[in-house]
Amino acid sequence: MSRYQYGAYHDGPDPLAPPYDVRDALDAMGDSVLDGTRPDDALRELLRRGLPGADQRRGLDDLLRQVRERRRELRERGRMDxxxxxxxxxxxxxxxxxxxxxxxxxxxxxxxxxxxxxxxxxxxxxxxxxxxxxxxxxxxxxxxxxxxxxxxxxxxxxxxxxxxxxxxxxxxxxxxxxxxxxxxxxxxxxxxxxxxxxxxxxxxxxxxxxxxxxxxxxxxxxxxxxxxxxxxxxxxxxxxxxxxxxxxxxxxxxxxxxxxxxxxxxxxxxxxxxxxxxxxxxxxxxxxMTGEDPLGMGDATTALAELADLAELEAALGQDYPGARMDDIDEEAVQRALGRQAVDDLAELRRIEKELERQGYLQRNRGKLELTPKAVRRLGETALRRVFSQLEAGRRGDHDQRDAGQAGELTGSTREWRFGDEQPLDVVRTVTNAIHRGVMDLPRTGEAEGLTVVPDSPGASGGSDVSRPRANGVRLSVDDFEVQETERRSAAAVCLLVDLSYSMVLRGTWAAAKQTTLALHTLVTSKYPQDAIQIIGFSNYARTLHPTEMAGLDWDMVQGTNLHHALLIAGRHLDRHPDFEPIVLVVTDGEPTAHLRSDGRSVFDYPPSPDTLVLTMAEVDKMTRRGASLNVFMLAEDRRLVSFVEEVARRNGGRVFAPDAEKLGEYVVSDYLRVRRGRR
Structure with a gap:
């Protein structure tokens, strides 16, 4: 017989090694992005702090501190004369x-x-x-x-x-x-x-x-x-x-x-x-050099050469110059100055940057680092997990319509499988059907393929000569399969209107609004794919936001909170889905101060002009006629804002919330789930 000897694989990266897990790094980087940091700056900040999680590694700041400490020790080593x-x-x-x-x-x-x-x-x-x-x-x-x-x-x-x-x-x-x-x-x-x-x-x-x-x-x-x-x-x-x-x-x-x-x-x-x-x-x-002990010329030159190397290493670790990259850091210089462990830490930091790009979380566009759709989905999933971690289990739920459908809770009934069904398979009923079919097709005595028939043993109860099947294996047929019926969820047209004005940054609510937006978008697209969601950002004008745009979205340093324009866009979304249940959620920290004129130009007034209020309320009334309740989440308690949202609630029947910024995601997501659960 041939004998084989196994050893380590030497022809490149281990093909059986699990993929490098950069999800924790992306989540940590995402926190900075949601706070308004650009992706390249967020990555640089992550590399400076070091790796999160159980396999924590020192960041560039820790290595930089060691280098500076080493420089101080060298300067105090002695005199140069x-x-x-x-x-x-x-x-x-x-x-x-x-x-x-x-x-x-x-x-x-x-x-x-x-x-x-x-x-x-x-x-x-x-x-x-x-x-x-x-x-x-x-x-x-x-x-x-x-x-x-x-x-x-x-x-x-x-x-x-x-x-x-x-x-x-x-x-x-x-x-x-x-x-x-x-x-x-x-x-x-x-x-x-x-x-x-x-x-x-x-x-x-x-x-x-x-x-x-x-x-x-x-x-x-x-x-x-x-x-x-x-x-x-x-x-x-x-x-x-x-x-x-x-x-x-x-x-x-x-x-x-x-x-x-x-x-x-x-x-x-x-x-x-x-x-x-x-x-x-x-x-x-x-x-x-400020030490007391005199150094010989050779020793002093060695110290000065090392100080020069440390100065270069300090600049490279600082990454504060244009076009700075991790590849600029000399591994040999790191090992000479800080030892092998520091080289390993540096290698892990470099690996993060490369793996984020290799695994499709980051991409470079004209030299600028950007989040990919895959990264945005990951940030949305993380934001949603954080929201759900704050929600009580009893506050989750769905609203449903009795029917055999594609998603939802089990009804307890089953039906024959049809091509294209995605419901869970009822394994017990499926195997039982196969056994019954095998028995029906089985001769009185003898064997069928996959099933064996043996006579009852002597002395069996009643001494019956009825054959008893013994399964050596079960051969399944397409006709045997049955699926479990579920409650079909009705579809909803969801509009989330998010204030992009500068005041959101001043009040420290900008990151919470972005995290809430990503969490809700992820929830709808993953758990309720039949729903149609549209994210609308508004400042002096309103615009529809693409999922990949939301994570890196920045606030608008302009005058105006044009809720009138945002409601116009939301209304068009609802009209494109007339058979869907309308859900409209508004996140803002100020009353409307801008509206669109007939020529499409935005007009700003503060305090709000009568035209702004009249046109905005007209769109609120249109939402009411569509059957859409406007639930408003106030991130401030200004007198004008409170008066405005109370009037919206009176005319529309929607609800008003005043959550803290850190609880905004919990309020918005739970309200969306409540509306879906409560509407029939």
Whole structure:
């Protein structure tokens, strides 16, 4: 037999993995959208806060706080003049040792040497240059001075090549020669690349010979150039951050150290090449470090390079520049600064943005992020769940018409299945029909397909020889199927009129109105698909709102609450469905202050003009003649508004509600259900 071995799938994403669940993320983003935030800003806000739910991940703000804390720690790590301080201390030690050797000597040569030491300049670099040719009498002073020069060489090289200080720790002349060879080979490789002659084989050969000088192990020339250029730029920032006197002194020390090592020309070539390749780096900028402990030049350069990387990372995590994308954030920089967990958090945040687009919740139109119809349906379902979570079970209901229909509560009766029926199947009746048909078709003795007949066993009750069927299986026929009858719900024509005026935002009711609109639209289209719903928004004019438009809908900063126009549009919707039960719901926070003239132009007056009130009430009377009750949900208790809605209720017979904004959805949805349940 063939033997199989199973293991992990390596040819891409796991094909059996469940789809990535972004619904909680979309709901959280939807809350911001309903508050009036644009979808792209809502997504950015979600990524800043982090992922909701059980699998919570840190957001960009948390990562940003960590980066800023790391920058603060680095700034407090130490001072940048540690190399100067150490050089001065070694120089003073060497001079003191030499004076101690000269003091007992009464010769004129000793006095001349003392005079030469007395005239040394205060500048450490100039003093070292003067003493470079000095013939030390004291062996201890000579050793200290050589240690000083070696320290400077190592610090200067370490400021350009991280880790060089450790590589040159043993003062091996061959090691310094190898450094010279490395720099010559590096400059030659950069020259070849500038001429377009460089290959990856050249780089691999270079790293094979000198790779131990580069602990970060770059994979190609670009990575190597980037690493060296960042460090060189940090070195320039170190010099720029010192006082002018310190800067001149340290620059002189560096120049002297490179000349002593025979590296001045190669280092100059390298610096020019790096600056020309990466002019975008902060060459010559300043960075303050406030710590107490002195840092060597190499350590200070490392700290400044890390501070520069953190500054770039901070800008990328802030996402505050035009065209900012999550892909701008460098994962390697995140891992260096914050560790592996932060990279995982960042990957999840990136995945949200991509999955929302891949799964069809977001789309880009001319660079602008928009919600798709699928996302709007999801937001509507979420809004409806929140509304129903506030409703008592006893307040839900339907209104019905006795008939065998497509939806509604079960009547207890069944009927034969007909093509196109969507009622629930009555499994017991269906199987019973199949068994009865099998028995009717069964010979007295023998077997039928799917059914087996066996005689009664001896001694059975009455000793009857009537055959007893035993089902080995039941073969169903189309004629066997029966469905359960349900109460057919009558259709309704639903109009929701929503105030879009600026006052809705000022009163903090705008988000509640949008959430209510989405909840009602979702309820009607999902549970009562036979109903015809129309959402009408009104300010100075009224307009019909498409479902995909509602989530991102913004208020109108115009003057006018044109309920007259909104009722005109609602009336046309009801007239297109004359056999439907009319349901009209109005959400507003102010009395009508605008109407349409005969030429179609809107007229605004405050206080409301008589024409506005007369024309609006005329449309209310038309609604009454259509048999439509206007139920008004007031989101304010202004005296004029209260008087107006009381007059509407008196003339129309509709009801008036004054809910809090957070309960608006509960009131509107429950009233719609009450009307459907109560009307026959």
């Amino acid at each position: 540690g190399t100067l301080e150490e050089a001065r201390a070694l120089l003073d030690t060497a001079i003191g040792q030499e004076r101690a050797e000269l003091f007992p000597d009464p010769s004129d040569d000793a006095r001349l040497r003392e005079a030469e030491l007395d005239t040394l300049p205060n500048d450490t670099s100039q003093a070292i240059r003067r003493l470079s040719d000095y013939d030390w009498r004291s062996p201890a002073a000579r050793e200290t001075f050589e240690r000083l020069k070696d320290m400077l060489r190592r610090e200067v090289l370490d400021s350009q090549f991280q880790g060089m200080k450790q590589a040159l720790q043993n003062q091996d002349p061959q090691a310094m020669e190898r450094v010279k060879d490395m720099m010559a080979a590096l400059n030659e490789m950069l020259d070849k690349d500038a001429r377009g002659e460089h290959t990856q084989e050249d780089f691999d050969r270079f790293m094979g010979e000198y790779g131990d000088f580069f602990p970060d192990q770059p994979q190609n020339l670009e990575e190597l150039v980037d690493s060296l250029a960042r460090r060189a730029a940090a070195m320039e920032r170190l010099l720029s951050s010192l006082s002018p006197e310190q800067r001149d002194e340290l620059a002189g020390l560096m120049e002297q150290a490179l000349q002593d090592a025979g590296l001045a020309m190669e280092m100059s070539r390298l610096g020019d090449a790096l600056r020309s390749r990466r002019p975008d780096l902060g060459w010559g900028g300043q960075e303050r």
